[in-house]
Amino acid sequence: MADPSRSPRARLTGEDHALLLRLLGIPTAGPLETGDTGTVRLWEAGRAYAAAARRFGMSVVRHAAPPGTVLLRDDVPLPVREAAEDPAFLVCQPSLVLRLGPPGLPREATVMFNVHLDTVAGWWPPSFDGARFRGRGAIDAKGPAVALLAGIRAARAAEPAVGGRVGVLVQAVAGEEGGAMGTFGTRPLVEQGLVGRLNVFCEPTGHRYLPRATAAMTARVRVRGEDAVDDHPEAGHNATVLLGFLGHHLATVLPGRVPGTRVCVAGLHTGERHNKVYGSGQLLLNLAYTDPERGRAAEAALRETLREGLAAFRAGARGHPGLARTAGDAEAITSLHWLKRGLPALGGPAGDPAWAERLLESCGLSRWPAEEPAFTCDAVWMSGVPGTYTAVLGPGGLDTNRAHAEGEYADLAELDRYAGEVARLLVAFARGGRAPRPPHPSGVPRTRPPESSTDDPSPHAPERQDT
Numbered sequence: 001m002a003d004p005s006r007s008p009r010a011r012l013t014g015e016d017h018a019l020l021l022r023l024l025g026i027p028t029a030g031p032l033e034t035g036d037t038g039t040v041r042l043w044e045a046g047r048a049y050a051a052a053a054r055r056f057g058m059s060v061v062r063h064a065a066p067p068g069t070v071l072l073r074d075d076v077p078l079p080v081r082e083a084a085e086d087p088a089f090l091v092c093q094p095s096l097v098l099r100l101g102p103p104g105l106p107r108e109a110t111v112m113f114n115v116h117l118d119t120v121a122g123w124w125p126p127s128f129d130g131a132r133f134r135g136r137g138a139i140d141a142k143g144p145a146v147a148l149l150a151g152i153r154a155a156r157a158a159e160p161a162v163g164g165r166v167g168v169l170v171q172a173v174a175g176e177e178g179g180a181m182g183t184f185g186t187r188p189l190v191e192q193g194l195v196g197r198l199n200v201f202c203e204p205t206g207h208r209y210l211p212r213a214t215a216a217m218t219a220r221v222r223v224r225g226e227d228a229v230d231d232h233p234e235a236g237h238n239a240t241v242l243l244g245f246l247g248h249h250l251a252t253v254l255p256g257r258v259p260g261t262r263v264c265v266a267g268l269h270t271g272e273r274h275n276k277v278y279g280s281g282q283l284l285l286n287l288a289y290t291d292p293e294r295g296r297a298a299e300a301a302l303r304e305t306l307r308e309g310l311a312a313f314r315a316g317a318r319g320h321p322g323l324a325r326t327a328g329d330a331e332a333i334t335s336l337h338w339l340k341r342g343l344p345a346l347g348g349p350a351g352d353p354a355w356a357e358r359l360l361e362s363c364g365l366s367r368w369p370a371e372e373p374a375f376t377c378d379a380v381w382m383s384g385v386p387g388t389y390t391a392v393l394g395p396g397g398l399d400t401n402r403a404h405a406e407g408e409y410a411d412l413a414e415l416d417r418y419a420g421e422v423a424r425l426l427v428a429f430a431r432g433g434r435a436p437r438p439p440h441p442s443g444v445p446r447t448r449p450p451e452s453s454t455d456d457p458s459p460h461a462p463e464r465q466d467t
Contacts, residue, residue, distance in 0.1 A: 008427055010154035010419040012147060017128060019052050020146040024126035024135030030093055032079060032178025033121040037088040042174050045117050046096040049172055053098045056153045057163060061097040065090050066184045076183045077340035093174035095185045097194055100152060101167030107387060110196035111429055112169040114186060114378060115145040116176035120404045133410045139396040140403035143410035144202040144418060145172060151422025161430035169194055181343060182378035190381045198356060198429060199390040201379040204401060209360050210368035210392040213379040214288040217295060217341035219302060221246060225279035225333040233322045237333055239281040240270040242313060242326055247283050249309035257301045260290040288376055291347045306336060344383040346390060356389035359433045363424040
C-alpha cells in the first residue's frame with residue numbers, strides 16, 4: 001500500500017468553501033421529495049458547479065433535462081412515471097456532464113466520477129465554523145462533489161497526462177434521491193456511453209471502496225374494504241388491524257428467507273380519526289437484493305409469506321366478533337402491487353477487477369469488508385457495462401454524518417482527505433497504475449495554463465438553459 005504522503009497536494013481552498021456553502025444554500029430536493037416542481041433549483045446549482053470546474057479547464061459536455069422517453073420503460077418506478085405526467089417534473093431536474101481532456105478519448109483512457117446534486121427534503125441555512133460544514137447535502141453529496149473538483153484540479157496540476165492523454169468525466173446528476181433510482185439522471189448518461197474504464201460513484205463509504213451496490217424494489221400491500229362507525233366496528237373491515245398484523249408477520253418471517261436480501265417494512269396508513277373503523281389502507285415494503293436472481297426469489301417469497309400471513313390472520317381473528325368480517329374477507333380485500341421492481345444490481349465488475357483493485361490499493365484505499373452489507377445507489381446502472389470497473393467511494397458515513405436527517409454535516413478534514421484520494425487515483429491511473437510520486441519539494445504544485453475550451457458544449461448534446 002502506498003504511503004499517502006506520496007501524493008499530489010489536494011485541499012479545499014477558500015473558493016471551494018464558498019462554493020460548498022453556496023451549493024448548500026440552494027434547495028435541490030426534487031419533486032419526489034417535496035411534491036413541488038417550483039422549489040427545485042437544480043439548474044442554478046449545476047451552473048454554479050460548472051463555473052467552478054471551468055476555472056481549471058473542465059468543459060461542459062451537456063447540461064440538460066432528459067427527454068420524457070427515458071421513462072417509457074417497465075423498470076421505471078411507478079411514482080416516477082406518475083409524477084412525470086406533469087411536464088415540469090423532468091424540466092426542473094437537469095443533469096450536468098463535465099469533461100477534462102480532449103473529446104474523443106477512448107473509454108480505456110477515461111475515468112468517470114458520478115455525484116448527485118439533488119438531496120432529500122428538509123432544508124436549513126448552511127453554516128461552516130472552520131472545521132465542519134452543516135446543511136442539507138453536506139455529506140450526501142454536495143460536500144463530496146466539491147471535494148471531487150478539488151481532487152481533479154490537484155491531479156491536473158501534478159500530472160500533465162491528466163486532461164491530456166487521460167480524460168476525466170464528471171456526471172453531476174439529478175434523480176438520485178426520492179426513489180427515482182437514477183432512472184432519468186444516471187441511467188441515460190451511462191447508456192449514452194459517458195463512462196470510463198474506471199467509474200467512481202461518490203457516496204459516503206468511510207473512504208473505503210465498495211465494488212457492489214444493491215438494488216431495491218418497493219411493494220404495496222393494499223386493503224380495500226368497507227368503513228364502519230366506531231359504535232359498530234363489526235359492520236365493516238378493519239384495515240388497520242389487518243395491515244398491522246401483516247406488517248408484523250412480514251417483518252418477522254420474510255427476512256432471511258432469501259439470502260442476500262434485506263427487508264424494510266416501512267409506511268402503514270389507514271386513517272387518523274379515532275371514531276371510525278377504516279376499511280382501506282396500505283402497507284409499504286422495501287426489499288434490497290444483491291443480484292436479479294435473488295430479486296426474483298424475494299418477489300416469490302413475499303407473495304408466499306403474504307399468503308401465510310393472511311391465513312394466520314383469518315385463523316386468529318375469526319373468533320372475535322369485531323373482526324369476524326375482516327377475517328372472513330381478508331384474502332378478497334387484500335392485494336399486492338409493485339411500485340418498483342426489475343432494477344439491476346451491481347454485484348461486481350464486468351471483467352477482471354485485479355488491475356483496478358491494485359490501482360485503488362496503491363493509492364492507500366482499502367476495500368469495503370465483504371461481510372458488511374452494501375447499499376443502494378446509482379452505481380447499479382453500471383452493471384454489465386463491458387470493459388469497466390465500478391466502485392462506490394466517498395467520505396463520511398450515511399449514518400454517522402446524519403445523511404437524510406436533521407443536522408447533516410461534513411468535516412473539512414474528511415473532504416480534504418477525499419480530495420487527496422481522488423487526486424492520487426487520477427495520477428496513478430494516468431501513470432499506468434503506479435503510485436503518485438512525491439509532491440514538488442517547494443510544496444507548490446506544478447501548474448500549466450488551462451487547455452483551450454469554450455463554454456459551448458458538444459454540438460451532439462447541446463446545453464439547455466433554463467428560462
